Structures are given as structure tokens and as C-alpha cells.
Amino acid sequence: MNAGIIGVGRCVPEKVVTNFDLEKMMDTSDEWIRTRTGIEERHIAEDDQDTSDMAFEAAENALKDAGITAEQVGLILVATVTPDQPFPSVACMIQDRLGATNAAAMDLSAACAGYIYGLITAKQFIENNAYDYILVVGVEKLSKIVDWSDRNTAVLFGDGAAAVVLGKVSDGRGIISYELGSDGSGAKYLYQNENDHIAMNGREVFKFAVRQMGQSALNVIEKAGYTKNDVDYLIPHQANIRIMESARQRLDLPPEKMSTAIKKYGNTSAASIGNALVEELENGKIHDDDLLVLVGFGGGLTWGAVAIKWGK
Numbered sequence: 001m002n003a004g005i006i007g008v009g010r011c012v013p014e015k016v017v018t019n020f021d022l023e024k025m026m027d028t029s030d031e032w033i034r035t036r037t038g039i040e041e042r043h044i045a046e047d048d049q050d051t052s053d054m055a056f057e058a059a060e061n062a063l064k065d066a067g068i069t070a071e072q073v074g075l076i077l078v079a080t081v082t083p084d085q086p087f088p089s090v091a092c093m094i095q096d097r098l099g100a101t102n103a104a105a106m107d108l109s110a111a112c113a114g115y116i117y118g119l120i121t122a123k124q125f126i127e128n129n130a131y132d133y134i135l136v137v138g139v140e141k142l143s144k145i146v147d148w149s150d151r152n153t154a155v156l157f158g159d160g161a162a163a164v165v166l167g168k169v170s171d172g173r174g175i176i177s178y179e180l181g182s183d184g185s186g187a188k189y190l191y192q193n194e195n196d197h198i199a200m201n202g203r204e205v206f207k208f209a210v211r212q213m214g215q216s217a218l219n220v221i222e223k224a225g226y227t228k229n230d231v232d233y234l235i236p237h238q239a240n241i242r243i244m245e246s247a248r249q250r251l252d253l254p255p256e257k258m259s260t261a262i263k264k265y266g267n268t269s270a271a272s273i274g275n276a277l278v279e280e281l282e283n284g285k286i287h288d289d290d291l292l293v294l295v296g297f298g299g300g301l302t303w304g305a306v307a308i309k310w311g312k
């Protein structure tokens with residue numbers, strides 16, 4: 001039996017910052033941001049709403065959706081590059097707040113690919129029978145490391161959290177194939193600088209992402225024994241609509257078969273794929289037995305993809 005997603009939840013901070021709001025803060029325009037990135041607005045956390053607060057809310061919602069109690073969780077994995085502090089981990093913070101008294105807990109660092117890294121790590125423990133239920137959370141408060149004077153990066157990012165509960169699902173369903181990768185030689189293209197701000201060479205990251213996302217998506221489809229014609233829905237990391245479109249075109253999918261949650265949320269790094277998954281479930285775009293491909297890339301450089309047969 002495969003591990004699969006049996007519950008989802010998210011936390012979207014209330015405050016919305018539109019492109020027009022950004023026009024008042026820096027030399028940019030709604031037109032530039034929309035046409036170059038696909039972003040129209042993003043949600044930004046309040047000063048007193050830290051990463052662990054968003055992770056906790058998303059996790060609670062996922063447990064409720066899965067219909068399990070916190071005590072049943074065996075492991076909590078939190079993917080983030082913006083923890084409240086280097087230690088204790090966000091995972092330990094929410095372990096306590098949830099009352100997940102039987103859970104081990106750790107954070108993992110794979111930037112925007114962190115959610116995929118989390119899913120695949122959790123899959124191993126479930127299929128080994130080490131744990132019955134694992135909580136995976138992708139969460140970021142990027143607003144605290146964005147350089148608000150750098151228009152090259154400030155317009156791209158948003159805050160939020162997305163959580164899933166993994167457990168065993170019926171035969172044929174669940175995470176049916178995966179791929180993970182890294183290339184540390186590209187670390188210089190996307191990193192946290194000496195001022196603790198996000199520093200990025202946008203063009204290099206763009207080229208890498210266009211190359212990698214489509215290829216990883218095709219790899220997991222093939223590993224699962226399918227072809228691109230079998231794919232029902234694509235959820236790429238919501239970083240830039242032009243990168244996402246290139247992945248969609250490599251799979252020959254029509255526009256309606258790809259999430260474009262980026263419009264409303266911007267790039268929420270480790271939360272982006274999970275947030276888009278919840279968004280499209282709510283939009284009724286995902287059905288039992290659909291073949292989904294989730295694919296991400298990020299600083300590190302890192303990348304990862306999964307093919308999922310949806311349903312419990």
C-alpha cells in the first residue's frame with residue numbers, strides 16, 4: 001500500500017497586499033508584475049503572527065480534515081527557511097501546541113522544494129510501517145527576510161502555511177512515484193545574504209526552473225508507468241507564471257489543468273504547492289483517481305516532484 005494524502009489544511013494571513021499597494025512603496029507597476037510574474041496580490045502575516053502560528057493553524061485544519069487526533073501523529077515534518085528562530089524547530093513548537101504527545105518532530109530545509117521533500121520523506125516512514133500518520137507542513141513568513149527596497153525580489157513573495165496528513169491509502173492510490181534532486185553549485189543564485197535578506201539572480205533561477213520543472217514532471221509520470229496524456233492536473237511551484245507555463249506546455253496540458261494560485265498568493269516558497277493543492281480542492285478541480293503531478297524547485301538549488309493518484 002502506498003502512502004497518500006488523507007487530509008489537507010492551510011493558513012492564509014488576512015492582510016492582502018496588491019500590486020497597486022507595492023506601486024506606492026517602490027518603483028514598480030501592476031502591469032510589470034502581472035505580465036512578468038502572473039502575481040496580482042499576496043498575503044502578508046502580521047508582525048505578531050510568526051511562522052509557527054501559521055504552521056499550527058494549517059496543521060490543526062489538516063488533522064480535522066483527516067479525522068484524526070493529534071495523539072495519533074507519529075512524526076511532524078515542517079519544511080521552512082523562515083523558522084521563528086534557528087532552534088527549537090517549528091515542528092517542536094507545533095508538536096506542543098497541537099498536543100501531539102506521541103510525535104517526533106523536526107524541520108527540514110529545502111527552500112521552495114521543501115514541501116515535496118517533506119512528502120517524500122514522510123512516504124518512506126509510512127510505507128516502512130514506522131508511523132501510521134505523519135503531518136507535513138510547508139510554511140514561510142518570507143516578509144521578514146524580504147528586502148523591501150529591492151524591487152527585483154520584493155514583489156514576488158507572500159506568507160502562508162499548508163499542511164497535509166499522510167497515511168496509508170487504498171491500493172493504486174497515493175504517492176505512486178517521486179524524484180528529488182539538488183545542485184549546490186547553484187547556491188549563489190538564491191540565498192539569504194549577510195543582511196538576512198533574500199538575494200537572487202532571477203534570470204539564472206528562471207533558466208534552471210524552466211529546465212528542471214518540466215523534466216522532473218515528465219520523469220515522475222514515466223516512473224509511475226503513465227504518459228503525459230494521462231495527467232489530470234498539474235500543480236507546479238507557484239514562483240512565476242512564465243516558468244509554470246513552460247512546464248505545462250512540456251506536458252501538453254490545456255491551461256485549465258494547471259493551478260494558477262500564484263495570482264492571489266505570490267510565491268510562498270515551501271507553502272506554495274500545498275496551498276495551491278488546497279485552493280484547487282476547494283475549487284473542485286481535483287477528483288478521486290485523478291493523476292496529479294506536483295513539482296517544485298528552489299534555493300539550494302533543490303527540486304522534487306511526485307505523481308499522486310488522488311483519493312484515500
Ligand code: UT7
Binds near residue numbers: 153202269
Ligand atoms: O521560488 C524560487 C524563487 N525565484 C524565482 O522563481 C525567480 C525566477 N525568476 C523570475 O521569476 C524572473 O527572472 C523575475 C520575475 C525575477 C524577473 O523577470 P525577468 O523577465 O527575468 O526580468 P529581468 O530581471 O530581466 O529585468 C527586466 C527589467 C530590468 O530593467 P532593465 O534593466 O531592462 O531596464 C529590471 O530592472 O525589469 C526591471 N525590473 C522591474 N521593473 C518594474 C525588475 N524588477 C522590477 C519590478 N518592477 N518589480
